[in-house]
Amino acid sequence: MKICRNMIKMKDSVFLVMFLWILTVSRGDTEVSCVFMERCILPCSFQVADQINIRWHSITRDFNVHSFYYNQDQLRSQHQIYRDRTSLFKDQISTGNASLQLTGVTVQDEGIYQCYISTVNAPQISLTNLTVYAPVQDVNIQQVENRITCRSEGIYPQPELTWSTTPPSNINLLNSTTVQQNEQQLYSISSSLILSPNDTDLLYSCTISTPTNRRRAAWRKLTPISGSTSETIITCAASNFSFSHLLWRFNHSQMILNQSRTDGRSTISEEWRQQVKDVSESGDITLQDLSSEQEGIYTCQLSNAEEMLISDTSVKISGGSSVNVGGIIVAVIAAVLVAAAVGLFLFCKKKKGQQENNTI
Known part of the structure; x- marks a missing residue:
């Protein structure tokens, strides 16, 4: 019985030592997200001691990623997919930084990475879960x-x-x-x-x-308009949209104007230089001297860092000096009134002359 009790105590002690060792060796997972084809840092820190050996290993794919010992990189066993893509911050190893820099990140690089540090003291291990997006x-x-x-x-x-x-x-x-x-x-x-x-x-x-x-990205078809050979205003219809870039196209493919609100640069294509008269703050474009060859679909494209808004407007060119229908109506009414006034004046004058003749 005494021997059994001693064995149980010894077993419990061994289990406690192993448990404490695991707690000191493994520091848990670190989540790192990296952008496709960009540079990425996999963190790893350790308690500094003599005879530092660093080994990065891909647990997911069982590949040797990077090794460092005898105060220099040891890359003979490095897997070829990591060739010329890994490095350590060597000037910071002496301060306990064993982080790995990985360049040109690909989707294949996703997975769990182990940073294993051995010194004259107990080994130190940390795990990093790398995800790519x-x-x-x-x-x-x-x-x-x-x-x-x-x-x-x-x-x-x-x-x-x-x-x-x-x-x-x-x-x-x-x-x-x-x-x-x-x-x-x-x-x-x-x-x-x-x-x-x-x-x-x-x-x-x-x-x-x-x-x-x-x-x-959003698209809409606006109400068709009748343009003029003299001046035509085509709207973007986006008063509440905050944009940093404006692009006008003709028939989906021909660029008219390309404007950046960030740096103020604006480019008008050579084919449309004579037609573009003005661009408003809301993106509306004023065109002049249009012909039947410019009949078609005009596309306004507004965009910012998160959204893009496209509006298509069908434009049919008609003759005349103005696209303002209201102005035309006012002009016609004014002409009628002037004609009526002149007619009334002539009528009154004629009648007055007849009365004078009758008096004589």
């Missing part, structure tokens, strides 16, 4: 005939795409969405929506999102 950058939205298409590419992890309208409508947003992944494991996503023929001024919004960010 490629944020949604550009969302392209375009209308062709009765279909509107929204797409984006170069995204990780797999994105989600949703449609909505402003104001909210009872339209059933039946869409067809496809998702593909390339050799770099980045995702592209595309979705198409069938438009209703009576949806003028209805704003269609496409939002593409991941756990790290989202971007929205």
Whole structure:
């Protein structure tokens, strides 16, 4: 019995020592998120002692990532996918910094990394969970005939795409969405929506999102206008939209004007230099000397860091010196009044002459 009690005590002591050792060796997981193809730091710190040996290892893929001992890098056993992409902060090792710098981060780099430090004292281990993300950058939205298409590419992890309208409508947003992944494991996503023929001024919004960010692109078809050969104002209809970039296009492909509100730069294409007269603060454009060759679709594209708003306006060119219908009506009324006044004056004058003749 006494021997059994001693064995139990010894077993408990061994378990306690092992438990305490585990607590000192493993410091728990550190979460690190890195941008695709950017530089990333995997943190690791230790208690400084003599004979420092550092070994970074990918537990997920069982690859040797980076080794350091005898006061220098030892990369003979480094896996080839990390070649020329890893480094330590050597001037800070003596202060207890064994962090790893990884450049050109790819999706393949995701996983758990172990930082193993051995010195004359007890080993020290820390784990880092590396996740990679490629944020949604550009969302392209375009209308062709009765279909509107929204797409984006170069995204990780797999994105989600949703449609909505402003104001909210009872339209059933039946869409067809496809998702593909390339050799770099980045995702592209595309979705198409069938438009209703009576949806003028209805704003269609496409939002593409991941756990790290989202971007929205919106499109609408404004009421067609009749332009003039002398002066035509085409509106963006975006009074409440704060934008940093403005782009005007003709028939979806021909650039008219490209303007940055951030640095104040503005570029007008050579083909439209004579036609562009003015651009307002809200993005509306004033064109002059238009001809029938400039009939078509004018696209205003406003964007900022998170959103893009596109408005399409169909313009038909008619003759005349003004596009202001109200002004034309006023001018016609004024002419009629002047003619009536002249007629009345001549009538009165004629009648007065007749009365004078009768008197004589």
